Amino acid sequence: MTFKNSIKLLCANFTDAWKLLVYHIICIALCGGLLAIFAGQYIDFINIASAQVNLPGVFQSGTLYGASFPTALTTVVNFVLAFFSIMFVSNVGIGVFFCFIIFILLPFLFNVGKIVMCELSYGYMSACQKQSFTGTALKTLRLSLPYAAVKLVYSLPLNFIIALAVWGLTRIDFTGLEVLFPFVFVIAISLVCAFKQTVNAGWAPARVVYNSNIFKSYAIGVRAVARKVLATFSTALIIYLLAIVLSLVLGAYSIIIIVPIISPLLYIFEMTAFFQSQGMRFYVDGQTIFSPKKLEENDKIEDIKYLL
Numbered sequence: 001m002t003f004k005n006s007i008k009l010l011c012a013n014f015t016d017a018w019k020l021l022v023y024h025i026i027c028i029a030l031c032g033g034l035l036a037i038f039a040g041q042y043i044d045f046i047n048i049a050s051a052q053v054n055l056p057g058v059f060q061s062g063t064l065y066g067a068s069f070p071t072a073l074t075t076v077v078n079f080v081l082a083f084f085s086i087m088f089v090s091n092v093g094i095g096v097f098f099c100f101i102i103f104i105l106l107p108f109l110f111n112v113g114k115i116v117m118c119e120l121s122y123g124y125m126s127a128c129q130k131q132s133f134t135g136t137a138l139k140t141l142r143l144s145l146p147y148a149a150v151k152l153v154y155s156l157p158l159n160f161i162i163a164l165a166v167w168g169l170t171r172i173d174f175t176g177l178e179v180l181f182p183f184v185f186v187i188a189i190s191l192v193c194a195f196k197q198t199v200n201a202g203w204a205p206a207r208v209v210y211n212s213n214i215f216k217s218y219a220i221g222v223r224a225v226a227r228k229v230l231a232t233f234s235t236a237l238i239i240y241l242l243a244i245v246l247s248l249v250l251g252a253y254s255i256i257i258i259v260p261i262i263s264p265l266l267y268i269f270e271m272t273a274f275f276q277s278q279g280m281r282f283y284v285d286g287q288t289i290f291s292p293k294k295l296e297e298n299d300k301i302e303d304i305k306y307l308l
Contacts, residue, residue: 002228002235002276005284006269009121010261012285016120017264019133020113024263027109031101038094045090049082069248070181074170081167104152111148115140117267118208125275125282140208147207150214151200158196165192186244194237197266201225201232204267205274224277232273239265 010017035042050056053075088095116137123129123136137144169185202221206212210220225232243262275282276292284290 002231002269002273003238005276005290006235006265006272008284008288009125009268009272010265013121013124013264013268016117016133017261020117020264020267021260023113023116023133023137024110024260027106027113030109031106034101034105035098038097041091041094042087042098045083045087048086049079052082052086053078055079069185070170073166073181073185077167077170103156107155108148108152111151112137112141112144114204114267115144115147115208117264118204118271119143121268121271122205122208125271126280128283128286143207143211146214147204147217151203155196155200158199162189162192162196165189182248186241186248190237190240190244193240194233197236197240197270198225198229198233201236201270202274202277205271208271209274209278221274224274227277228273232277235269235273236266239269 055075057075084095087098116133119136119140120131120133123131165188169181169188199222202224203218204221206220206224207214207217210217212220239262243258246258272282276290279292281289281291
């Protein structure tokens with residue numbers, strides 16, 4: 001039901017999804033402009049790393065299927081490792097600048113956009129109200145900036161675990177079992193990403209709905225998700241499985257289409273899961289109001305003290 005309602009809400013608010021895409025493009029362009037200061041050096045590092053691992057051979061058919069999938073993924077991972085190694089050996093300052101832009105500034109800006117999208121979804125779900133993206137972004141700066149900063153620090157170890165999982169999969173010897181590798185990869189990465197999504201699913205919605213401080217919002221979000229943790233985790237798992245499988249089946253270029261859709265879908269999914277866990281009625285579309293179980297019906301007796 002959470003997945004179905006999330007899809008309906010995404011379709012009903014697809015104009016907001018396009019606005020979020022434009023915002024992401026602006027953020028990427030801004031970060032790209034900053035990286036352009038050392039563009040010559042970065043291009044040299046990319047060319048050296050690419051030649052070192054023979055990266056062009058992986059994309060000879062335009063997708064990751066120019067070679068067997070295990071070999072292709074291993075080559076891509078080795079390219080990333082080689083790129084960072086060459087960059088930091090050549091110039092530590094340029095390497096630190098690159099990491100700041102890619103791993104700090106860009107995620108920070110994306111997290112600001114997440115609060116904006118959640119606020120837009122909240123307006124629609126609670127009152128079937130449409131709002132301006134720019135106006136909402138300015139209005140929610142008080143909420144989004146602290147959230148983006150704390151979420152960035154919080155997410156670093158979780159993102160490291162995901163990167164470590166991808167690296168670890170490329171170190172496993174699948175000789176003779178190459179056909180199993182795509183299944184193992186998809187399932188393992190989807191499980192890790194779904195876990196990360198689940199532990200954070202109630203944070204931004206609680207911040208928007210209850211206007212609480214960062215840490216109280218996180219506590220409210222955790223309690224909300226805990227009421228329907230299996231449903232939340234399974235829905236997140238389905239979304240990631242679909243996204244990864246479609247990317248692999250349709251090829252690397254499909255990411256251009258899939259990623260812009262997945263981001264707003266995940267944000268709307270979090271709002272949907274939060275509303276349902278809290279027993280809050282909400283608009284699914286202009287004519288339909290969904291009424292989940294009331295909060296006291298979801299809680300155990302010992303949890304009644306946490307009613308909000």
